[in-house]
Amino acid sequence: MEIKSEFLSRSTTNYVNLSRKFINTSRNYDKQYCSIYLVRLEQMRQILFLKVKEKWGETIPIVKLHELGETDCEKCIIIGTLFKDQKLKPSIVKELSEANQLLPQPIITNYTNESDMLYVEDELQRYQLYGNLKGEKLVTGITCALLGQDMGKGKFDVIDYIFPGFLDQIERPLSEENIFILFLSGLDLVNLERTNILLHILKYWILGLVHLEENVDSKSICRVVIAGNSVRTVPEKAKPTISMTSRVPESANSIEAVKILDEFLCDICRYIEVDVLPGENDPSNHIMPQQPLHRCMFPKSSKYMSLNRVSNPYKFSLNDSTILGTSGQPIRDILRFSEISCPLDALENCVKWGHLAPTAPDTLGCFPFYDNDPFIFDDCPHVLFAGNQDSFGTKIVEGPKGQKVCLVSIPELATTHQACLLNLKNLDCFPVSFLS
Amino acid sequence: MDKRSSTGDSPPSKKIKHTKCITRPPVGNIDESKETLIFQELELDHYIGVPYPGMPGAQNGPVPVIRTFGVTKNGNSVCCHIHGFCPYFYINLPSSFNQTDCGPFKSKLNEAVVADIKNNRENITDAVLALEIVEGKSLVEYSGDENDKFAKITVSLPKFVPAAKRLLENQIIYQPLAAHSFMFFETNVDIEMRFMIDAKIMGCCWLELPPGKWFKRTQFTTFTVTSRCQLEVDISWQDFIAHSPEEEQWSDVAQFRIHSFDIECAGRKGIFPEPNIDPIIQIANVIKLHGEDDVLIRNVFTLNTCAAIGHAEVKCFAEESQMLDAWAKFVRNVDPDIFTGYNINNFDFPYLLDRAKHLKLKDFDYLGRILNTRSVMKETTTQTKIGKRTFKTINFEGRVPYDMLVVTKRDFKLRSYTLNSVCQEILGEQKEDVHYSIITDLQNGDEQTRRRLAVYCIKDADLPLRLLDHVKSFTNDVEMSRVTGVPITSLLTKGEQVKVVAQLLRHAREAGYFMPVHGYAPSTEQYEGATVIEPVRGYYTDPIATLDFSSLYPSIMIAHNLCYTTLLKPNTIEKFGLSEDQITKTPANCMFVKSSVRPGLLPHILQHLLSARKRTKVLLKETKDPVLKAVLDGRQLAYKISANSVYGFTGAQVGKLPCLEISGSVTAYGRTMIEQTKQEVEQHYCTANGYEADAKVIYGDTDSVMVNFKVKTLERSMELGREAAELISKKFIKPIKLEFEKVYFPYLLINKKRYAGLYFTNAEKYDKMDCKGIETVRRDNCTLVVDVINTCLQKLLINRDPDDAVNYAKVVISDLLQNNVDISKLVITKELTKADYAAKQAHVELAKKMTKRDPGNAPKLGDRIPYVITAATKSAKAFEKAEDPIYVLENNIPIDAKYYLENQLSKPLVRIFEPILGGNAESILLRGDHTRTKTLVTSKIGALAAFTKKKETCIGCKSVLPNGYEKEAVCHYCKPKESALYQQELSHHRMLEDRFSQLFTECQRCQGSLHEEILCTSRDCPIFYIRKKVQMELESSNTKICRFGQPDLEMQDDLF
Secondary structure, X not given: OOOOHHHHOOOOXXXXXXXXXXXXXXXXXXXXXXXXXHHHHHHHHHHHHHHHHHHHOOOOXXXXXXHHHHOOOXXXXXXXXXXXXXXXXXXXXXXXHHOOOOOOOOOOOOOOOOOOEEEEEOOOOEEXXXXXXXXXXXXOOOEEEEEEEXXXXXXXXXXXXXXXXXXXXXXXXXXXXXXXXXXXXXXXXXXXXXXXXXXXXXXXXXXXXXXXXXXXXXXXXXXXEEEOXXXXXXXXXXXXXXXXXXXXXXXXHHHHHXXXXXXXXXXXXXXXXXXXXXXXXXXXXXXXXXXXXXXXXXXXXXXXXXXXXXXXXXXEEEOOEEEEEEOOHHHHHHHHHOOOOOHHHHHXXXXXXXXXXXXXXXXXXXXXXXXXXXXXXXXOOOEEEEEEEOOOEEEEEEOOOOOEEEEEEEEOHHHHOEEEEEEOOXXXXXXXXXXX | OOHHHHHOXXXXXXXXXOOOOOOOOOOOOXXXXXXXXXXXXXXXXXXXXXXXXXXXXXXXXXXXXXXXXXXXXXXXXXXXXXXXXXXXXXEEOOOOOOHHHHHHHHHHHHHHHHXXXXXXXXXXXXXXXXXXXXXXXXXXXXXXXXXXXXXXXXXXXOOHHHHHHHHHHHOOOOHHHOOOOOOEEOOOOOHHHHHHXXXXXXXXXXXXXXXXXXXEOOOOOOOOOOXXXXXXXXXXXXXXXXXXXXXXXXXXXXXXXXXXXXXXXXXXXXXXXXXXXXXXXXXXXXXXEOOOOOEEEEEEXXXXXXXXXXXXXXXXXXXXXXXXXXXXXXXXXXXXXXXEEOOHHXXXXXXXXXXXXXXXXXXXXXXXXXXXXXXXXXXXXXXXXOEEEEEEEEOOOOOEEEEHHHHHHHHOOOOOOOHHHHHHHHHOOXXXXXXXXXXXXXXXXXXXXXXXXXXXXXXXXXXXHHHHHHOOHHHHHHHHHHHHOOOHHHHHHOOOXXXXXXXXXXXXXXXXXXXXXXXXXXXXXXXXXXXXXXXXXXXXXXXXXXEEEOOHHHHHHHHOOOOHHHEEOHHHOOOOOOOHHHEEEOOOOOEEEXXXXXXXXHHHHHHHHHHHHHHHHHHHHHOOOHHHHXXXXXXXXXXXXXXXXXXXXXXXOOOOOOOHHHXXXXXXXXXXXXXXXXXXXXXXXXXXXXXXXXXXXXXXXXOEEEEEOOOOXXXXXXHHHHHHHHHHHOOOOOOXXXXXEEEEEEEEEEEOOEEEEEXXXXXXXXXXXXXXXXXXXXXXXXXXHHHHHHHHHHXXXXXXXXXXXXXXXXXXXXXXXXXXXXXXXXXXXXXXXXXXXXXXXXXXXXXXXXHXXXXXXXXXXXXXXXXXXXXXXXXXXXXXXXXXXXXXXXXXXXXXXXXXXXXXXXXXXXXXXXXXXXXXXXXXXXXXXXXXXXXXXXXXXXXXXXXXXXXXXXXXXXXXXXXXXXXXXXXXXXXXXXXXXXHHHHHHHHHHHHHHHHHHXXXXXXXXXXXXXXXXXXXXXXXXXXXXXXXXXHHHHHHHHHOOOOOOHHHHHHHO
C-alpha cells in the first residue's frame, strides 16, 4: 500500500503510562480475600473521616460496629463495607448440589431480587441496614460512612450516608488543538467474518484513505485504545467435566484469532500508537487486574514500539489529561448485581464510590491482594471508560469541587459496528460507525 | 413481676443498652372462683403425694397425683395437679362369681398386697380400693354376643398393679377362685396413658378449668408452691374439660417457648473433651416463641472477656462456675417449654451436668420446673423406628427436650447427620466448621478471637431452630400427639407402638373391650411378606401407567373386617353357630366374622382416621393462613401415618399385642389383589376388546401395579390408566379403591424395588425424577457414585439418550483411571467408635497413622474419619491403603482407581445399565477401550522420590532442555509454537483463577464476614478439598506460566 508521508505525521502527544499498580509481579495465591477488604476499609476510612467532618461536623461520635451496643448516644456514625446478601447470587456450592438435581436452571442475567438484604460490616461486625440507604442501586464492596442509630438485634437505622466520592482533580491544560483518541472494543476475531470488513475500513480511515466523520481529520487521531475482547466477546461454552480442575484445551480458533490480531496490530502500528488491553475473554489471566497480553503471542506486531500491550484496568495520561478505564468487567458486574441498568450510571457511581471495581472480589474475580487495593481511585480522572458495552454513551459528571469527569461507554464493535472518538481538547465524545 | 422470676439474678455482664424482657408476661390477678383457666397441655407425668382434701379417690395414705404442664394463650406457664385418679386393671371372672364375692375377694387381695409391701413405712392399709364386676369382652377373638364377667380392680398406687397381678398369678388369694385361671387385662398400661384415656385428653390439647373448681397455690396455701411455673393449681380429675383439637376453635397451638443452645468446650489437642478436665467456655442461647418469625432473645455466655456482638447480647464471666450458675439461672428465668439444639441429649446436657458436678455447683442442676427436683442423667435403651439405641435421658419435669439430631435421624434418611451435612441437605446451605483444636486457640487469644468463637457458637444455636422451623417437625409432632393421644415426649423417646396402643385402648374402652396382656412367647411363625409380580426388567420408552391402591392395608382391614375382635379360632365356629356366609376366610387361611355379625374395632379406628384425614384435607384446601395450613398439613400426615402403623402393630412380634392372623391375612389379601389386578388389566385391555394393543403388567409391588398399555402418548396412557382404575375398583369390596396416580415415561426397571422413572401427573410437564432403591444415600459410598448414577439416570430419563448415558459413564471411568476426579468425590467417611478400634479397618488404621504423624491433631473417638484409598504395592491390604485426603493432596499420592472402579462404581453402574445393554453391560463399561489409558502419578514421598532429580523440560515436547537453556519455556524446536503452547497453559491457569475466586468468596460469604479470615475446616463441605487443590494447582500453573517470562519486558524495564 502506497502511503504518502504526510499521512504519517500525526499530532505529537505527551504520553505516560500510569498503570504500574495494576502490574502484578509476584503472584501469591496463599492469601485470602479478607485482606483486600481490610486494606480497602482502612484506606477509605481516611478519606471518609474528612468527608464526615465536612458534612456532619465533629459532634457525633464515630464508632466501630461492635461498640454500637455500648454507646449511649442516640445517633452515631459508623464506617464500613457494604455487603448485599442476594439469594440469586451464584454460588459454587449451590451449583455443585444442583448438579445432582434435575430441573434445568433458568439462565439469569440480573441477580437482584426483592429479598436482597443490605448489611454493613467492619473488621469485626456485621449489621443489617434499614432506613434511608436503599440497596437496589448499591453493590457489595462499597465503603461508606453511615449516620443513624442502633435498632438492636444487629440492625441499624440509616438516616444519612456518605460515599468516599469525588477526589481532588488536577486541572486539565487548555489546548487549542483537536486531538482525538479512538476507543475500540470487542473485535471478536474468532468470528472474523463479522468484523473483517470493519477492520479494513478502520485501517483505511486511520490512514486517511476514507472519510467517515466530516469534522475529524484522521491525522488528528493520535492514539487507538483497544479495550478488550479482541479475540472473542463471548466465552467458549465450557464442556461439563467430572472434575472442577480438569484441563480443558484452548480451542484452535482462539489460537488462530490471536494470529489475526497480531497481523491487524502489525498493520496499524506502523502508523499509530496503539494500546491493547486484555479483555475478559482474551488470553491473559482471568481475574482482575488482567496483565498485559504476552509478547510471545505477537511475534510480528511486538516489533513495533508503537504497540503498547497494557494492563486492564489501564490508566495513562495524555497531554496531562488522566484517562482511566477497564475492558468493562467491573461495570457489567455492577449491572448484574444491582438495579442500575445503564453503564454510564454505573461508571458515575464508581466515581462516587471512589472505587473502580467494588464487586471484586465478591462476584468479580480478583487477585488476593493483601497490602493494597489497586482499584481504589487515587485521584479523580478526567476520563473514565468501560469497554465492551451494548451501546455507545457519554456523559460529563461534575463533582462538588468542580471536578469534571467524562464517562465513556465504549460499544462492542462486533455487534454495534461502532467505535468512538474522544476529543482531548473539550472532552467531546461521539460514536463512529463503520457501516452505515 | 412474678415473684418466681426473681429466683435468678441477672448475672454480671457488660452494660447492655437494650434490656430485653426475658421473663414471661405477668399473670396478673386471676380469681379462681370467678375465672376460667385455659391452657394447652404439653407435658404430663405423675408423682406420689398426699390426698388433697375434697378430691375424689383415696383420702389417706400416699396417692398418685397427675401433674401436667402447659401454657396459656397469654404465654403464662401453668403447672396443674390433678387429683383423685387411681390406677386399675381387669381380670376375667368365672360366671359363678357374683356380687357377694366382691367384698371378700377385695379384702383378701388387699391383705395380700399390703403384706407384700416391703417395710411398709407409710403404713398403708388400703392398697386395693375397689373391686367391682363389670361386663365386657376380651379384645382378642370373637366370643359371641354375650358379655363376659370381668372384675375391675382399682388400687391406690401404680406399683400395686404389677404386685396384684403377680400375687393373683402365683398364690391362691381367694379360695372360691382357686381353680380359676386368671387372665389379666391392661395391667401393662401406665397411669399417664390410663388417665389420658379416661379423661379424654389427647396430646397437646387445651384444658379448661371451670371457675370454682380449681385452686391456686401460693406460698401461704396448705399445699405450697412446688414448681417454677407462674401458675400452680389443683383440680379434681372429674372437674376439667379437655377440648378436642378437632374442634376448630381449639386447633391452634400456644406460643411455646423454645430454647435452643450450644456449648463450646476447650478441649486438649487430640482428646475428646472430658467434663472432669476440660472447661466449658461458651454457651450460646437463642429463644423463640413457637409460631413467631422473630427471635425473642439471642445471647452468649462466655468465659473471659468477649467483644460485643451486634445481633446478640454478650455476658462475660471470669470464672466458669459463675458462668454455669448464671446460665442455669437464666434457664430458670426464661422458663422454656422446649429445649432444643443439636445433639443436646447426648452431648451438651450431659456435659453441662457432669461439669457442674465436677465444679461442685450446688444449684446448677435445677433445670426442670419442679423446685426441689434435680435433673439427672439416666441411660435407657429403647426400641424405635430407627432401631435399638441407648439414649441418655435427663429429666426436666415440665420441659420437653427436643433434640434436632434425634428428630432429623427419625425423619430423614441422609448420608451423614453432622449439623453441617444436615444444613446442606435440608436448608441448602453450608455452615462454617471450626476445628476443635482451633477452638482452644481462639479462647486463649484476646477478646476479639473469643468474639469470633462466640459468633460461631451462636450460629450453632441458631441453626437447630431454623431446622425445626423449616422441616416443621415440631408442628407435625404436636399434631401427631393430638391425633394419637400420646404426650409429645413419647414421640421422640418411645417407639411406634405406643401410638397404636393408645388409640386401641381409647376405642376399646368405648366399645366395652378389654385389652389382654400379651405374654411374650417368641413366635417362630413367619408370614409371607408383601410383593410382588416378578419384574419384567428393561428400559421402557413407552409410558408406563401406575395404578395404586390408596391406603391399601387400612382399606383391606376395613373391607374384610379384620380385627382382634372378629378373629375366629377354627374350633369355635360351631360353638357360636355361625354360618358360612357370616365368616370370611382369608387367603392366609384365617377366619374372621363379617361386620354384619360384629363390626371390628380396628376397622372402626381406621375408618375414623381415614375420614378424619379426608376432612382435614378439605379444611386444608380452604385455609389461607400459612400457620394454620402447616398445622392442618401436619395433622393430615399424622392421620395417614397412624392409619398405616396399625398394620405394622399387628405384625410386630415383640409388640404389645401381635396378631399374625391379622397381619398375615392383610398381606395375603394384598398379594391376591395385585395378582387379580394384573389379570383384570391384561384380560380387558387387549386387541380382542378393541384396544390398540395387548396391555402388559410389567411389575407390581405392595400397593401398586405398573401397566404398559403399549400406547405411545402420555395422554392416552393416562386416559387408559384412569379408566382401568375405575373399572377394576368395582371388582373389590369397598373401601378398597384403585387409583390412577402417575405415569412413568420413560421407565427403567432394574429389579424388585429398584426402579427409576420420570414421573408425570399431567401430560405437559414431569413432576420429578423418581428413583427407588438406587444407591444415592448409602453412607459408605463416595459421592462420585451418587453423582455418576444421578447424571446417568438424568441422561436416560430426561434426555432419553441411552447412548449418551453410556458414553458419560465411560468418560467418568476413563477420568477416574487418569486420576482426573476431584478428591472430594472419592472421600469415604466412617466414624471412629470404640467398638471397632481393635479391628483392622481402613479408617481405624488411618487414625493410628495420623496419630503417629501429628499427635496434636490425632482423631479421637467419635470423630468421623474421611479417607481415600490410595494405590500401594500389590501386597498391601485394603485397610492399609486408606489415607488422609489432605495428605494425599499435599503429597500428590496416587489414588487407587482400580479400587474405586471395582468396589464402588461397577456394581451400581452395571445394575442401571443392564436393562439397556443386557448381559454385556459389565464388559462394555468396565473393559472397553476407554479403560486403556491410565495416568501414573508420581508421589512426592516414597522410595523413588528421593533419588530422582527433576530436570527442566520443554513445555511443548517434554524434551530435556539443553544446558544454558534451562530457563526457557520451550526448546528450539518448539519455539514457533510458543504462542499456542502459552495459550494452552494460560487457558488452564485462567480456569484455576476463576475457581480460586469462586471458592474463596463462597467461604467468605458462608462464614458471614468479609473482613475475617476463613478458618473453616468442614470436611463435609463439598468444596473443602477443592479449595486446597486449586491453591496448589495455581501455584504450579503459575510457575509454568512464569517460565514464558513477564508479559511485557519493556514495561518492566520502564518500571524498575
